[in-house]
Amino acid sequence: MSRSAYPALSVLDLVPVRTGQTSAQAVAASLDVVRQADELGYRRYWFAEHHNMPAVASTTPPVLIAAAAARSSRIRVGSGGVMLPNHSPLVVAEQFAALEALAPGRIDLGIGRAPGSDPVITQLLRQSGTTSDVDRFPDHIRDILSLVSTDGATVRFTSGGTYDVHATPAAVGAPELWLLGSSDYSAQLAASLGLPYVFANHFSGEGLERALDLYRGGYRPSEAHPEPRTFLTINAVAAATAEEAEERALPQLRMMARLRTGKPLTALETVEQARTALAAEADAQAEAIMTAARRRWLVGTGADVRSQVAEFAAKYEVDEVMISPVAGAFDGEPMDVATGRLGTLELLAA
Template identity: 80%
Template sequence: MTTPPAPALSVLDLVPVRTGQTSAQAVAASLAVAERADALGYRRYWFAEHHNMPAVASTTPPVLVAAAAARTRRIRVGSGGVMLPNHSPLVVAEQFAALEALAPGRIDLGIGRAPGSDPVITQLLRMSGTTSDVERFPSHVSDILGLVSREGATVRFSSGGAHRQAPEPYTVHATPAADGTPDVWLLGSSDYSAQLAASMGLPYVFANHFAGEGLERALEVYRGGFRASEATPEPRTFVTINAVAAPSAEEAEARALPQLRMMARLRMNKPLTALETVEEARSALTAEGDPAAESIMDAARARWLIGTGDDVKAQVAAFAARHGVDEVMISPVAGSFDGEAMDAAPGRLQTLELLAA
């Protein structure tokens, strides 16, 4: 039996925050993981955007990307993704143009249209008028593509007064003299972004680490409807997945438990907390005895890759072959045991090291 070739590996980081950990410690732990991923040869390292979640400190991807770029030498760093309806397209373009200037040739701008939080926080984020209109997402993507280009984008304004003149062109650049641009990716968990990415000739990533289903359909829609562009002459995509690798299958299952319980709370709309330690998760699971939560955890567990390094490596290769991609972005969801350093993430580091071995 032929073993599928090993795909390139990348990392998605939500900057998890566990019980007793400060935001500063969580960020320090994630930056250490980014440094290690760089040394291990991972292709890219992306930060997600989420808001007002006790267990997630990745609220501002551009800030985290800048910090990671300063701590790494080779790996591509970027957003997975910036939730564009929360922001002005010009601000996003300026941020990532500046990042491209800081780390030339190493910046990815992944863009999504989901809110990244609950309705109240979404309303606070979107107090910016028309830029918050989700229906304008395609035009805002086009705006960003133009703004970060060397040529810039052209807007037109009508002059006021009694003798209104024809609209006059006004050129806008995200940075004065770009000699490179970030790679722009569209992200999504439904057919919508797959269709949009295909029509615009952009690279596309399906949020498989979060979505329960729809990966095969989204990739089919993207590849089937793709229109070549100068920057992307052929469909370009990879897949994301949650993974935990450890020296033993028992340890891997234990380290997966806190994130599985967090996923169940999300799906059941229960109050969110900081990420439990392994010991806390075990104790709560026994005390609560909630069949509905356990059913959600079992369903999620079936889609995650959990086991020894060799087992998970084989599963990653098979997963990539099944979906016809040469890259897999790992979301290392390994939790921590009581007593492990607050400013480190040994379980996540261990996962990346075993998969790269």
């Protein structure tokens, strides 16, 4: 395969937490992945927002982005994404304007409309009286675009008069805003606002082609983005052998099955724990979910997965693919190093 035919690669990270691992170790492992992704030439590195999940430590993307920016020099770092209904638009704008000042020209603000957690956590996040209700999502996107711009935003009072608001003083640049989603809604909204868009293909893959058609076909050029701009996410595991890759995929596949069947969530199993549990259980529904998910994942040797990545990008006409490296760990592997995830990124970048 020629290098020119290979898409640019990026990384999506949920900061997975495995059995016996502390949050500090999980974060340290992910920041080590950031450093190496920067050295390997990956284009961007995004952190997702999820809450109250034993296997996921990416609860606060802005904090992780700041740490990632400090440990890298070239790669773009950002959110994949911030779940806007959980937050005040002004707070999001201020956080990412500050990040842009910290790492000028390297910050992406990916925004989603889903809450990213269960109803209890959603209410706790909104307890302070945030105005970010889902129905006003398009207005809040426009607000953030204005607030992070160098000109800032203007509040107009019904009684007359105006009030200028800036996310940060003396800004000379702004984070790049992307709309994220897994439905027609976000694709159409991104098209109407002339914004870059990413379909969350790593989550389910259902509706991908329709979402891309809606986005590209309905795109309204904006000054910042005269052409539609998109890339795709995909779950991937690459290893020295196909057998090892399949084994490393098993813990995340089992976690997805637990999530979809409503079973209590736990820290991510090791490969050995997942194999033992799978052999002891007889759950046809979970097995069907795992089989369906596995068909959409890219799993195999480095050469095999690189070929699949290139075919995937060509099929959907994108020049960038964001890899969610879902490789699990074996017993005995260091807690503060993501051996399987690092191996995946190294093999795919080769």
